[in-house]
Amino acid sequence: MDNTFDPRRLDIKAFAQAGAELQGQSPLSQWPRLLDEQMAGTQTQEHLVRWHLQGQLTPVTGGPSRIGMLLTAEVDLPMQCQRCLTPVVETVKAERAFVFVADETTAEAMDEESEEDVLVISRDFDALSLVEDELILALPLVPRHEVCPQDLPVGAADEAFEAASQRPNPFAALAALKKGQ
Ligand SMILES: [Zn+2]
Numbered sequence: 001m002d003n004t005f006d007p008r009r010l011d012i013k014a015f016a017q018a019g020a021e022l023q024g025q026s027p028l029s030q031w032p033r034l035l036d037e038q039m040a041g042t043q044t045q046e047h048l049v050r051w052h053l054q055g056q057l058t059p060v061t062g063g064p065s066r067i068g069m070l071l072t073a074e075v076d077l078p079m080q081c082q083r084c085l086t087p088v089v090e091t092v093k094a095e096r097a098f099v100f101v102a103d104e105t106t107a108e109a110m111d112e113e114s115e116e117d118v119l120v121i122s123r124d125f126d127a128l129s130l131v132e133d134e135l136i137l138a139l140p141l142v143p144r145h146e147v148c149p150q151d152l153p154v155g156a157a158d159e160a161f162e163a164a165s166q167r168p169n170p171f172a173a174l175a176a177l178k179k180g181q
Contacts, residue, residue, distance in 0.1 A: 015055035042078035079143035094134035
């Protein structure tokens with residue numbers, strides 16, 4: 001068994017025939033398109049993109065075996081909460097099965113009736129680019145905290161107002177001073 005599969009130049013057919021798997025993790029800073037989705041100014045180095053690829057060859061009655069791949073990936077991505085506008089770390093997960101076929105025409109014809117995504121087979125397929133695509137597709141449309149960590153700006157302003165109104169009014173204090181004279 002060949003263990004030297006390269007996820008950046010993957011021989012899809014050989015990968016499926018071997019029933020091989022590949023997995024890895026690398027910092028978010030190495031995934032430029034995902035990095036674009038991150039909230040500006042947040043730390044990236046501790047966030048890892050984790051991915052796993054499983055080659056699958058499924059026998060088909062009366063025809064060539066089906067060449068497939070199962071992709072799973074996950075990343076904790078700092079995004080901007082659309083409610084309180086502070087960073088929220090969203091756990092983004094992707095899981096998708098792919099089938100590989102000989103050419104674009106077959107892929108288009110099959111894609112409509114297939115539950116899996118259909119791609120054209122390649123001997124130097126960039127599977128990590130596919131991982132990045134899938135994670136981007138899985139991003140939340142409206143990132144937000146389940147419970148925001150702090151009051152909304154309006155609430156904060158109200159609190160400041162209340163604190164101010166409990167302080168003695170400087171004019172009243174002045175009036176009291178004059179009265180005493
Ligand atoms: Zn929030």
